[in-house]
Amino acid sequence: MTRIDQTFARLRNQNRKAFVAYIMGGDPDSDRSLAVMRGLPGAGVDIIELGMPFTDPMADGPTIQLAGQRSLEGGMTLDRLLDMVRAFRAEDETTPIVLMGYYNPIYSRGVERFLTEAREAGIDGLIVVDLPPEEDDELCVPAQQAGLNFIRLATPTTDNQRLPTVLQNTSGFVYYVSVTGITGSAAAQAGDVGPEVARIKAATDLPVIVGFGITTPEAAQTIASVADGCVVGSAIVKLIGEGRPTEEVLARVADLAAGAHAA
Template identity: 65%
Template sequence: MTTRLATRFKACAEQGRAALVTFITAGDPDHDTSLALLKALPGAGADVIELGVPFTDPMADGPAIQAAGLRALKAGQTLAKTLAMVREFRAGEADTPVVLMGYYNPIYIYGVERFLKDAKEAGVDGLIVVDLPPEEDNELCLPALKAGLDFIRLATPTTDDRRLPAVLANTAGFVYYVSITGITGAATPDADVVGQAVARIKRHTGLPVAVGFGVKTPAQAAAIAAGADGVVVGSALIDALRGSLDAGERATPATVPAVTGLVSALAEAVRGVARAAAE
């Protein structure tokens, strides 16, 4: 069975361009605004959507995404509500892949078997669980693959050629290359270094390689798009959302347009690299 992720990355490759992967936190700043934003992302140019599952101890996330998670939790967001959001999104959008990104604890509490069943039925396509290493594949990775969900693994600048095969062994959908060492949104990636790293990873796998952590501007997205199969943008979108909130951190009429406007600019930049390459 061909997955939505495989179909979307194949379509982007056939167009000679990278995919734009956008990250938002489910329930930030509230459920209804977050759902409206989720529904608006494909039209703004998002090829793949990563939906963050808020958690109280997000060790890999920088201040922007940590704050987004806290806003979402304060507004009452739960894993069950996140799955319901995906279900409602799927009612009107059948093609755009949705990947849940987060930590194992909420899934463990929900119950792995129940979670995988509910996630698949809701229309989730893949999982990124940043605190489960390959040594723990029996916990979630292998059951997820059996349930028909892609399990996307992170590779980092410190993942050497000895470690890489273990990281890639059960990876599906795409490989997420973390372009910097440290937390999300903390630094700016060097496009040349990233291109070399992507080429190294692709010597070990036929999967698409998407690059994230630190990509903030359309110009940076375009630079990364020249050497990667996908460009992931998260903290910059969360910053745009935060800048639209009122003094009480509540949504305003500017909230959804603030994010979709940036997504459109990023999408144009990523597609611009393809047009230049195709000419």
């Protein structure tokens, strides 16, 4: 079992929903980003999604695009990102880390080398938003053979004909994108999300986590109540981009986590 599998098993035993937090690695610089990352578990985060900055983040809205630009301008590279993970792992051996981003930096590095280094650094799973299931042999299958979960996105446009293909090689959890469009673009609605989560859960035993459009503790509670948990990204990244102190960012994360855990 990966750390992700172990976390969901523990949460099921506790009858609790998962709270997943996204931050952009290296935003606005390595030291600040690592300080926030180290504080996330204590703020109630069950799984950390760590963004890989990329120059052309086509699925992301302005908030996360700007975070990626700040990170790159601050000198963040894939090597430095993995060093961040190693530094985190020196203090925390249990919190799962999912690397989220685009295939280009992985392809440029070489899949085999990337997977070896990611696993050694302490990465538990990957979300690569621009590799469809038809390309599973490119990264998904090798990643799972290397012991990493490969987490797939399902969306409101993933119909029943497409869903089995999406789920075929997915592991860890299914990430349900609650709204069409880019990150931070609209508010998630439980009335829309609930039936879709139920449809996905009827086709898989994997947990279903809902992301996009969750910005308040109340929304986190409402969405988590119809799924196995929720992801918050843009609302956290926005505070970092505003230059808020680390303590303020983590206090807001704790409020969001408390909302999800109350579901």
